[in-house]
Amino acid sequence: MVKAEVPPIRIRDVAALAGVSPATVSRVLNMAPSVNSADRARVLTAVKALGYRPNRLAQNLRRQKTEMIGVVVSDIDNPHFATMVRALEGAAYSLGYRVLLCNTDGQAEKQRSYLEVLAAERVLGVVLSPSNPAGDEIGALLDLRIPVVAFDRPVTDPRADAVVADNRGAAVTATKLLINAGHKHIGFLSNPDLFTVSQRLAGYEDTMAAVGLRPCSLPGYSRIEEGASATSKLLDSSEGITALIAGNNSMALGALRALHARKIKVPEEMALVAFDDPIWAAVANPPLTVLAQPIEQMAESMVDLLQERIHGNRLEPRRLVVDFELRVRESCGTAQ
Amino acid sequence: MVKAEVPPIRIRDVAALAGVSPATVSRVLNMAPSVNSADRARVLTAVKALGYRPNRLAQNLRRQKTEMIGVVVSDIDNPHFATMVRALEGAAYSLGYRVLLCNTDGQAEKQRSYLEVLAAERVLGVVLSPSNPAGDEIGALLDLRIPVVAFDRPVTDPRADAVVADNRGAAVTATKLLINAGHKHIGFLSNPDLFTVSQRLAGYEDTMAAVGLRPCSLPGYSRIEEGASATSKLLDSSEGITALIAGNNSMALGALRALHARKIKVPEEMALVAFDDPIWAAVANPPLTVLAQPIEQMAESMVDLLQERIHGNRLEPRRLVVDFELRVRESCGTAQ
DNA sequence: CTGAAAGCGCTTACAG
DNA sequence: CTGAAAGCGCTTACAG
Numbered sequence: 001m002v003k004a005e006v007p008p009i010r011i012r013d014v015a016a017l018a019g020v021s022p023a024t025v026s027r028v029l030n031m032a033p034s035v036n037s038a039d040r041a042r043v044l045t046a047v048k049a050l051g052y053r054p055n056r057l058a059q060n061l062r063r064q065k066t067e068m069i070g071v072v073v074s075d076i077d078n079p080h081f082a083t084m085v086r087a088l089e090g091a092a093y094s095l096g097y098r099v100l101l102c103n104t105d106g107q108a109e110k111q112r113s114y115l116e117v118l119a120a121e122r123v124l125g126v127v128l129s130p131s132n133p134a135g136d137e138i139g140a141l142l143d144l145r146i147p148v149v150a151f152d153r154p155v156t157d158p159r160a161d162a163v164v165a166d167n168r169g170a171a172v173t174a175t176k177l178l179i180n181a182g183h184k185h186i187g188f189l190s191n192p193d194l195f196t197v198s199q200r201l202a203g204y205e206d207t208m209a210a211v212g213l214r215p216c217s218l219p220g221y222s223r224i225e226e227g228a229s230a231t232s233k234l235l236d237s238s239e240g241i242t243a244l245i246a247g248n249n250s251m252a253l254g255a256l257r258a259l260h261a262r263k264i265k266v267p268e269e270m271a272l273v274a275f276d277d278p279i280w281a282a283v284a285n286p287p288l289t290v291l292a293q294p295i296e297q298m299a300e301s302m303v304d305l306l307q308e309r310i311h312g313n314r315l316e317p318r319r320l321v322v323d324f325e326l327r328v329r330e331s332c333g334t335a336q
Numbered sequence: 337m338v339k340a341e342v343p344p345i346r347i348r349d350v351a352a353l354a355g356v357s358p359a360t361v362s363r364v365l366n367m368a369p370s371v372n373s374a375d376r377a378r379v380l381t382a383v384k385a386l387g388y389r390p391n392r393l394a395q396n397l398r399r400q401k402t403e404m405i406g407v408v409v410s411d412i413d414n415p416h417f418a419t420m421v422r423a424l425e426g427a428a429y430s431l432g433y434r435v436l437l438c439n440t441d442g443q444a445e446k447q448r449s450y451l452e453v454l455a456a457e458r459v460l461g462v463v464l465s466p467s468n469p470a471g472d473e474i475g476a477l478l479d480l481r482i483p484v485v486a487f488d489r490p491v492t493d494p495r496a497d498a499v500v501a502d503n504r505g506a507a508v509t510a511t512k513l514l515i516n517a518g519h520k521h522i523g524f525l526s527n528p529d530l531f532t533v534s535q536r537l538a539g540y541e542d543t544m545a546a547v548g549l550r551p552c553s554l555p556g557y558s559r560i561e562e563g564a565s566a567t568s569k570l571l572d573s574s575e576g577i578t579a580l581i582a583g584n585n586s587m588a589l590g591a592l593r594a595l596h597a598r599k600i601k602v603p604e605e606m607a608l609v610a611f612d613d614p615i616w617a618a619v620a621n622p623p624l625t626v627l628a629q630p631i632e633q634m635a636e637s638m639v640d641l642l643q644e645r646i647h648g649n650r651l652e653p654r655r656l657v658v659d660f661e662l663r664v665r666e667s668c669g670t671a672q
Numbered sequence: 673c674t675g676a677a678a679g680c681g682c683t684t685a686c687a688g
Numbered sequence: 689c690t691g692a693a694a695g696c697g698c699t700t701a702c703a704g
Contacts, residue, residue, distance in 0.1 A: 008480075008697095010697060010698085011697065011698065011699095012697085020674080020675085021674070021675045021676075022675090022697090022698080022699090023674070023675060023676080023677095023699075023700080024673090024674065024675075026698070026699055026700085027673095027674085027699090027700095030699080034673055034674095035673070035674085036673060036674080039673090039674085053452075053455075053456055054456075054697085054698075055397075055456070055696085055697050055698065056453075056456040056457050056458075056698095057393075057396045057397040057400065057402070057457070057458055057696080057697080057698090058397050058680090058696070058697035058698035058699090059697080059698060059699080060393045060396065060397070060680095060698095061391075061393040061394050061396070061397040061680050061681070061682085061696085061697080061698075062679085062680055062697080062698045062699050062700090063680085063698090063699075064393065064680070064681095066393070068436075071437075075422070076412070076418055076421055076422045076425065077415075077418045077419050077421075077422040079413075079415075079418075082412055082413045082415075082418040083413050085412055085413075085437070086411070086412045086413040086439060089412065089437065089439045090439070093439075093446075098436060098438075098453060099436070099437045099438075099439075100404075100434060100435070100436055100437070101407075101421070101425065101435045101436070101437035102434075102435075103422060103425045103426070103429075103435075110429075116389070117392075117434060119389075120389055120390070120391070120392040121392050121393070122392070122393055144344075224615065224619075253615060253616065253619050256619045257618070257619045260619065260623075278616070279560065279589060279616075280589065280614070280615075280616035280620070282593070283589055283592045283593045283596065283620070283621075284616070284619070284620065284621065285619075285620065285621020285622070286621070287596075344681095346681060346682085347681065347682065347683095348681085356690080356691085357690065357691045357692075358681090358682080358683090358691090359683075359684080359690070359691060359692080359693095360689090360690060360691075362682070362683055362684085363683090363684095363689095363690085366683080370689060370690095371689070371690085372689060372690080375689085375690085390681085390682070391680085391681050391682065392682095393680080393681080393682090394680070394681035394682035394683090394696090395681080395682060395683080396682095396696095397680085397681080397682075397696050397697070397698085398681080398682050398683050398684090398695085398696055399682090399683075399696085400696070400697095
């Protein structure tokens with residue numbers, strides 16, 4: 001049996017059934033204040049009777065916008081972004097917005113392409129962790145009056161909002177924690193490709209220099225294997241390193257892998273401090289001391305910033321800086 | 337300085353500049369085979385000169401569809417879904433589709449609401465891990481000729497495709513692994529709310545029964561804390577349990593937490609096998625023996641299934657079952 | 673308060 | 689091969 005094609009119900013069908021014009025139906029559905037209550041009731045009845053659902057595509061064209069926000073991250077499979085995306089989705093959903101997810105793999109070209117799509121789709125706003133903070137398409141979005149809020153790293157266009165964590169300060173905290181515990185040879189697993197990690201590296205280097213210690217960092221480019229091999233190199237160097245700061249959670253995983261492979265005890269033989277607080281950090285071997293970002297709070301702030309812009313309540317850009325929180329567990333080897 | 341409002345360029349602007357009709361511009365842009373090559377060249381020049389980009393919203397209305405696929409999961413922050421979403425995004429992107437991300441928190445109501453949005457937006461297809469496999473909106477989607485492919489768990493509507501892993505078989509493998517290692521008292525951390533976990537539980541129970549062992553499971557509802565408390569209860573019971581199977585990765589994390597808290601050595605005092613292979617599993621304490629799903633392959637299959645439907649190349653529904661892969665590491669305590 | 677009409681920016685039969 | 693015209697399904701000044 002071939003299924004009969006059911007023609008979708010349009011606003012004019014509802015209007016006909018209710019005995020009013022399509023304009024009136026539209027007004028009722030869009031909460032226009034002034035509609036005769038008898039008409040209103042009949043419209044509502046007709047809507048229900050027919051199971052009418054407005055065609056979003058038509059609404060979008062008419063209004064020249066889409067009730068969607070674009071979320072652009074470099075890797076949704078990284079817990080940092082997964083947690084952020086989840087929080088953003090929750091905040092957006094409760095405001096009636098949907099999330100268009102854009103995964104860039106850290107490629108400027110993919111970011112460009114996605115931002116172009118977001119502009120073409122006339123999303124209400126964009127939240128992005130920029131792979132390419134100076135991309136023209138960011139300006140193009142803003143030209144279209146589509147608000148943009150950056151996280152992790154600000155973008156160069158001064159019209160964009162931003163919410164970033166104090167990466168430098170967090171690294172200072174981590175470094176001091178280890179210095180105060182008596183460590184003199186502290187290594188840092190870095191990633192020159194990531195702005196956040198570079199900021200952390202800078203905080204580490206300055207803190208080391210300030211107390212006359214020699215910084216010693218190695219780049220690992222964020223894949224777990226690279227974190228492991230950077231760790232190995234650091235261990236093989238003549239530095240006599242006794243403590244390690246992992247620039248991000250991939251590096252921490254890599255460091256753990258290398259340390260486990262060599263049967264080096266953490267924290268007894270090697271202290272470790274990491275950034276971010278993915279679900280596994282508290283049950284790692286040993287439980288990881290971390291500097292955690294307030295991801296939920298950042299997500300809410302970003303959606304709020306977007307909301308202000310969407311409603312035209314603010315013209316001047318804002319840059320929020322939020323603090324990390326130190327969560328001392330076992331890996332740093334200090335009781336506190 | 338107030339920025340001048342730049343009126344967006346429309347197809348008629350391009351047509352005027354190129355000295356042709358809007359229809360011709362449209363044909364050139366949509367690769368219609370037969371357009372005079374002189375006209376074609378002039379259109380392309382005009383497009384470039386004006387920086388014209390077709391208005392997607394108008395295209396969507398006209399075509400009554402959107403180049404988007406909806407992806408519906410219960411928790412993007414769970415590595416299982418994060419990895420799946422990433423793989424789906426990659427596969428979709430290379431086919432020119434975008435991903436509308438829908439996070440349901442496992443709530444039937446949120447699933448309903450999202451599927452309604454996806455229908456209203458006339459997405460090209462939907463991939464979902466169903467919270468509510470019998471939701472009417474799934475049928476509504478299919479009525480609109482929007483293909484649906486389920487994963488993790490099939491949906492009841494026979495017109496939907498599905499890609500599921502052999503959860504039952506994987507649990508049989510896990511249980512036999514432990515039985516062969518000599519364990520007689522094997523506990524299972526379950527979650528009656530999750531179809532996948534229930535399937536695994538069934539495989540475990542049958543395998544235990546088949547060799548005359550007494551199954552012993554405790555529900556934990558998937559939050560890490562609950563996994564931990566279920567583990568504690570199992571340890572406190574009089575069963576004398578020597579091995580544990582964690583029904584999913586949250587339960588595994590909870591089990592590890594409880595085991596660490598009690599200083600119970602894994603695998604010496606307690607063997608552990610888990611499902612899925614999140615990034616941290618290989619560096620957990622100890623590295624976890626797992627049954628891993630071929631997530632990437634599942635994602636590709638699902639996008640392929642969608643693609644066949646979108647192009648109308650297939651009418652009869654398909655259900656694919658894929659196998660887990662056993663990855664023996666240290667937590668099960670068998671050298672193999 | 674309400675309807676007729678225009679229009680959002682495209683695409684696509686239709687006619688030539 | 690190409691253009692004029694209709695139309696996708698809404699919303700919203702405009703007039704009454």
